[in-house]
Amino acid sequence: MRVLIVDDHPVVVSGCKALLAAEPGVEIFAAGDGESGFAAFCAHDPDVCVVDINLPGLSGFDLAQRILGKDADAKIVVFSMNEDPAFAARAIQAGARGYIAKNDDPMLFLPALKQVCDGGTWLPADLARKMAFARHPSPLENLSTREIEILRLLAAGDDMGDIADKLGVSYKTIANNCTALKAKLGARSSMDLLRAAIEVLR
Structure with missing residues (x-):
């Protein structure tokens, strides 16, 4: 599994790499902003992209749309500090196959990527419930x-x-x-x- 991580926080990127390090057959690429993230996508053809929303310059939403404009089958997981259901909904509308909150259980990170890589989707259970039962629109x-x-x-x-x-x-x-x-x-x-x-x- 070839994984591209696009996040401008080196500690977050290091943490993601550590979570994937023990998994055999995983190849990891990283970029710190949207423009270099798109260049890395074009250069490495990853199986799944992990994209932060708040990137310098090109936002994660715009990066997702640019990637999907190049490859409509690209598999993108949005990775964000924000747990607002509206952000998750926006990510799905932008074409993401999954949404992971950065304060979720780290042990769910790899299963989420595998599920999306295998053609599925991923939403944290709590966030999915909030989206389903939200009464007051964001x-x-x-x-x-x-x-x-x-x-x-x-x-x-x-x-x-x-x-x-x-x-x-x-x-x-x-x-x-x-x-x-x-x-x-x-x-x-x-x-x-x-x-x-x-x-x-x-």
Whole structure:
């Protein structure tokens, strides 16, 4: 099994490698951001990709869509600190075959990858229950992938100019997106929007 891990935290990558080290026949590749993750996918043709949502530059959601644009049969597992069912739902919508929370039982990591690699899907039981029985929709459910990416960058400390540069769009486009986000999240000011970004993405 050839595994590509895309995560910008070296400790997380080392931990994943340690969990897979004892399994015979596993070959591991790693990348620290979305662009190098896509390059590694093209170079190594992994059987399964483990992708963090919050990557520098290209987000995990965008990376998943780019990988699937190249290979519609690619098997992707999103690996995230966030246990919000809306994130898991967004990951599935983006084409991921599985979703693993970073505080899940580490012993489930390898079985999850094997199940996805064998053509199945994987969701932690608790998260699957939350998705099935959620009564109150998450604010994220009404946001586009681009809007979630803007929130992520705001929460990371970027201003609108930085975000425009990173996403390759004009400052005015980002300003308009932020105005729409304020309306959707009930934020009256830019500071309220920043607080909302940190709150919904915590």
